[in-house]
Amino acid sequence: MCGIAGWVDFERDLRRERQTAQEMTGTMACRGPDDEGLWLAPHAAIGHRRLAIIDLAGGRQPMVAEEEGRELAVLTYSGEIYNFEELRAELSSRGHVFRTRSDTEVLLRSYLEWGEDLAEHLNGMYAFAIWDPRAERLLLVRDRMGIKPLYYYPTEHGVLFGSEPKAVLANPLASRVLDLEGLRELLAFVKTPEHGVLSGLYEVRPGQIVLVDRDGLVKRRYWRLESREHSDDVATTVKTVRELLDDIVARQLISDVPLCALLSGGLDSSMITSLAARLLREQGLGTVRSFSVDFAGYTENFKPDLTRSTPDTPYVHELARFAGADHSDIVLDSAALMDREVRAAVLRARDLPMGIGDMDTSLYLLFKAIREHSTVALSGESADEVFGGYRWFHDPETVSAEMFPWLASPALSAHAGAERLFHDDLQRQLDLSGYREERYREALAEVPHLPGESGHERRMREIGYLHLTRFVQVLLDRKDRMSMANGLEVRVPFCDHRLVEYVFNAPWSLKTFDGREKSLLRAASADLLPESILQRVKSPYPATQDPAYDEGLRERARELLDIADSPAARLVDWDKARATVEEPASPETRAALERFVQLHHWLSRYRVDLAL
Structure with a gap:
């Protein structure tokens, strides 16, 4: 895992900029609490903070490849390469000599062998930068599904980069400006590829390489979802899905530090936990540890809502008994969720006011516990995007809506109204509905259709593509930030690109062959789960139902409304905010107040200039 940061400038000697480069790298200490490294050259400063997972002694970074005293390449890398052992064997057969057991050195040697084509050989989650002193060229690479983040900020004579915006913003060359376009992106709930929200800041797109040299900056895609004919029948497809998952989970169990599984009691996380437990027993490595989040009194006082029909805990405990997992519940109360220091840490981890509130805070506290x-955790994240698990995949009205499906779903409507507290003039300027429409059409134009594909199959391919390239990015980014803020590596087996490619091309009729959601995953998991969990309906990550949380949020908002010079006043209509504070509790009210509170603190703490 880890955090990376760096600076390339072709007009200044960066050996004289150690302090600034050190400050950029230091912002990534949460991602890499175990070690720190900084490499300086006339036109490149390469920084690294390490979370040691594999080859604890030999994987230090930045890692430099040398030959006869000449530096060939310098690597700073965040992530895991799951096929590094096969790559090591292949590279050894080609004459490469290794000094360590680390996947870091395999990645570095892969660059020396294949150049910028190295990414096509990788299986894993990664974001890395390679500086080639011979060509004075920087290579920025992000994994296919965008599991690991990577940002960059072009400057007049080079570029700044880092795992998170805070690394870039630590350099005085980076401005902190939010313009109208950035505010639209912040509120739209669409996660446009490459958009960094702040003016001038960009995110390396999943499956993308960014090259920077004296001639400028060039981007190219090395991977994208493609459509292929799927000729396998139901039985063969189910068998292939299971074989892929067996291989994926076995690879992702490799670790030199304690590992666990995140367990919610749903199909996805239960399958991963049960399979991990089986594989560990077969290897004689004992059982798997598992963890879940719960709220004080949640199960006893649970009330069904639009998205959750049952509480998680009874299913969690059933699966733990069934799989023989060593399980622990992490139980939180409203005081913990409203703790000022915790919420400040969450905002610092996010770098943006996402307005999700307790669902961010509880995830942060879960990972902290x-x-x-453990230092590594397996997650069931992304199965719904891959296999078609969300309820709106199966709602004809939502599917036929000419917009992003999650925005058409009543389940997420509260997040779609994030601008409700804004001044009327600003709302008209924002035109969020027009912005979402533009981004929707842009995404739809990318969808790779098969010749002759039409009707419902064509539409469901579009729905799948929108989720795999837009919606899943929201969830992966959240999971990465909350976990890495605590120095925890979370692996996502369902994001293995081989599985994603295979299931993306399975017809919708196959994905729902038993008349249910996630038919292929359910069939592939039949021997791993008790019947109750195998048949359980999708229930998303829990949100607290404690009235004390809503009241605490209202009190926090009232405090801020008394601050006359709040930077949020340029955006938020104070009269609307006061009226909302007094409204009865509802998902819409909570979402609006969460956004208001976070906006105030973000604008203040990040010293953001508004260019609206």
Whole structure:
């Protein structure tokens, strides 16, 4: 895992900029609490903070490849390469000599062998930068599904980069400006590829390489979802899905530090936990540890809502018994969720006011508790995007809507109205509905259709593509930020590109062959799960239902409304905010107040200039 940062400038000697480069790297300490490294050259400063997972002694970074005293390449890398052992064997057969057991050195040697084509050989989650002193060229690479983040900020004579915006913003060359376009992106709930929200800041797109040299900056895609004919029948497809998952989970169990599984009691996380437990037993490595989040009194006082029909805990405990997992519940109360220092840490981890509130805070606290026992966790994240698990995939009205499906779903409507507290004039300027429409058409134009594909199959391919390239990015980014803020590496087996490619091309009729959601995954998991979990309906990550949380949020908002010079006043209509504070509790009210509170703190703490 880890955090990376760096600076390339072709007009200044960066050996004289150690302090600034050190400050950029230092912002990534949360992602890499175990070690720190900084490499300086006339036109490149390469920084690294390490979370040691594999080859604890030999994987230090930045890692430099040398030959006869000449530096060939310098690598700073965040992530895991799951096929590094096969790559090591292939590279050894080609004459490469290794000094360590680390996947870092395999990645570095892969560059020396294949140049910028190295990414096509990788299986894993990664974001890395390679500086080639021979060509004075920087290579920025991000994994196919965008599991690991990577940002960059072009400057007049080079570029700044880092795992998170805070690394870039630590350099005085980076401005902190939010313009109208950035505010639209912040509120739209669409996660446009490459958009960094702040003016001048960009995110390396999943499956993208960014090259920077004296001639400028060039981007190219090395991977994208493609459509292919799927000729396998139901039985063969189910068998292939299971074989892929067996291989994926086995690879992702490799670790030199304690590992666990995140367990929610749903189909996805239960399948991963049960399969991990089986594989560990077969290898004689004992059982798997598992963790879940719960709220004080949640199960006893649970009330069904639009998205959740049952509480998680009874299913969590059933799966833990069934799989023989060593399980722990992490139980949180409203005081913990409203803790000022915790919420400040969440905002610092996010770098943006996402307005998700308790669902961010509870995930942060869950990961903080897990980090006391484990350094690596397996997650069931992304199965819904891959296999078609969300309820709106199966709602004809939502599917036929000419917009992003999650925005058409009543389940997420509260997040779609994030601008409701804004001044009327600003709302008209924003025109969020027009912005979402533009981004929707842009995404739809990318969808790779098969010749002759039409009707419902064509539309469901579009729905799948929108989720795999837009919606999943929201969730992966959240999981990465909350976990890495605690120095915890979370692996996502369902994002393995081989599985994603295979299931993306399975017809919708195959994905729902038993008349249910996630038919292929359910069939592939039949021997791993008790019947109750195998048949359980999708229930998303829980949100607290405690009235004390809503009241605490209202009190926090009232406090801020008394601050006359709040920077949020340029955006938020104070009269609307006061009226909302007094409204009865609802998902819409909570979402609006969460956004208001976070906006105030973000604008203040990040010293953001508004260019609206």
